[in-house]
Amino acid sequence: MANRASTMTLAALGGAAIGFVVGWQLPNATPAAPAIDDAVADSSAPPSLELGERQRGEITSTSELNGKDGSRFQRFTLPLEEGALVEIELSGPLQGTLALYDADQQLLASSASPAYYDAPSAASLRRRIDESGDYTLVVSGHDLHSYGPYTLASRQMELTTSDALEMPSRADGWLQGSGDTYTLTIEETGLFQIEMRSSDLDAYLVLEGPNGYRREDDDSAGNLDARIADFLEPGEYRLTARSSYGQDSGLYTLELAPHELANGETLRNSGELTFDEPLHGWFSGETLSYEFTLDAPAAVTIDMLSSDFDSFLELSGNNVSYSDDDGGEGLNARLYASLDAGSYRVTARGHGGHGSGLFELRANGIALDELPSNGQLEVDRPVRAMLEPGARDYYELVVESAGDYRLDLHSDDFDAYLELEGQGLSLRDDDGAGGLNARISTHLDEGTYRAIARAYGNSESGSYTLHLSSE
Template identity: 40%
Template sequence: MNQKLFIPLLICCALVLTACQSTPQASAASRVVAGSQPVSLQPGQRVRGELTSASALNYKDGSRYALYRINLQQGDAFRIELSGSLEGTLALYNDLNELLISGSPLHFQAPERGRYLLAVSGKQSNSFGPFNLLMTPLELSSNPSLVVGEAASGWLEMNGFRSHTLQISERGYYQIDLRSSDFDTLMLVTGPGGYRAEDDDGGDQTNSRIGDLLQPGEYQVRVSAFETASGLYTLEVQAFDIREGADLELRAPVQLSGWMRQQQDVYRLHIEQAGEYLIEMQSAVLDSFLLLEGANHFRVEDDDSGENLDARLLVRLEPGEYRLTARDYNGGSGGYQLIVQQR
């Protein structure tokens, strides 16, 4: 080969080879840098961000993400909310890049002091848009004792349980609610005279609820998860002013408090004057159901015509005695108000 032609050709090949090697490396480096600079996030702080096509790429599913650094002390508990037009989710990692928890909103209590990493990710490869992050400290109750009429928040560790003490000073009807958006709750209550009551899903959704006639004394309320889980929970104890052994005979107009313990409560309703009557069963804990029966095969019933899940009957009644049945549609227990009035 002609030497004058060989040297320029060698130089051209070297330049082409250099370009082929450097371009992908530079592109990859720019992608890594874009996702490796976490922004600091402090408890009580609200920050704004945005995921675009230039954000760091998750090579597994094509979604984009942004990182935030959080420094925590052992026992720090907080809630992180993600809002905005971005359809996204949150994931929290420790300094070993181990996934600790994911979801939105996110509740977490630091098991040890250290630096944690929060990832804001799009749910899909085409999930883009601005977002807001709000990190709020959680106020957990340090007192294991429960107070009637108040709510207390606590943290359930993985594979663990929490016990609270409840002091009942007066015999009466009480309702204990255990709520959590992080796990399927399970509640056990034990007390004087061998008292024992357990509930899984007696409350709303997967929350627990126990309502009963309690004697004075000290009770233990045990909180756990139906399956292996951890997270934030709230316990609330309410007392109901209900006349025990109240007469089941009613005369309109009347308003009384009841407590659903059995499958149903049955009342004898006396109507002295013909007219249109409004009969309501109101409850914050029951899915109310009313059935009214009378002479000559008279029968009318209602489930959810009132507010929320309350039952309401608006019916014309003639003088006489009627049978009024009140119950929970799903067989639950708890307090309710029964109202009968002429319109």
């Protein structure tokens, strides 16, 4: 197994070092480090650089020439020991890059990254050394116009190794290619959480255990960090920490701890969903279902909130079907629908079936005849109003002559979302009027309808214009 880290101490040997970088800039191409053979070599042997030594230098017009792009560079011989995790930083006026080669002139690490190449910050690289020996460190100008003084600083990062993890515990590790594997022993059944965080790579966790147990996660901890939260039975588990694409390198941290239930609430993963009585449940990959019944038509709002995974809601029954991913704040789901009397089913799960963890489910309803009215909407008499964050504005339409009508919702402040209901009709639109404006064009029979003006996002607000016209 690869070395593991349960604690991490940094031995600063010659100055601060930060970041993670690689390479050389080729004209009109992705940054890449040139082979040493592409240079017009100086006849003198490269000077030696000791790990922890602070070295000053300067790239000038007399420095060695990179035959590919005309940049200038300097080489150093750097003795390194097997197993050492080294970090080297280039700072100073020189806009430059670093590259580390082994004794066979194979590129191991460099400081040019296509995603971050335009950043003017200091260049640095990290590498775990697989074999003791003399390595070549190359300092190069960013391009053929890059000259100036620079400073090299280096340090060794010493990681305490361990393949076994406890609950709770913290482990700091280094990925280089394939994933790291740990053993984890759970003594008592409980609700636990494991997080993998890294600023260097896209974290990915795999947890395997007794009776065929297996869970995977990519981004449930936010950004590119991973989280597995679940009930675990007693036994020995295998935890694999890796990158999403399997080949990235970098530092990461594992944190293992019991997961606290919200306010000590009892978890409920099925049954009746009662309005105005929030419930807590636990999602672990299996779709969960709840039911409710309406005795009279109502405008219903259902929220699914979780800080553990990306929630997803579905509503079905009585010839209607709705779904939502991120209609609430952040990755929370929110469904809103005007429903007739009848029985309905709410399905709660993670987006794409992924993730696991604690969630809260809330539902409330307002009888349709009790909905607050923002007034009556008449043909060719636009309404201008202000939408509050998270609000829905309701307008009554009385159609006296059947025909084709167009309803427009325009706003420069938020992404407009429009709904039209009544006489058996239920229509919705997001961007039908172009840009972020909404439009519903349809045939309306005589009767009373309700128009709902709102923002696509739950937190958006601002001024808007609602216009009904006859086509």
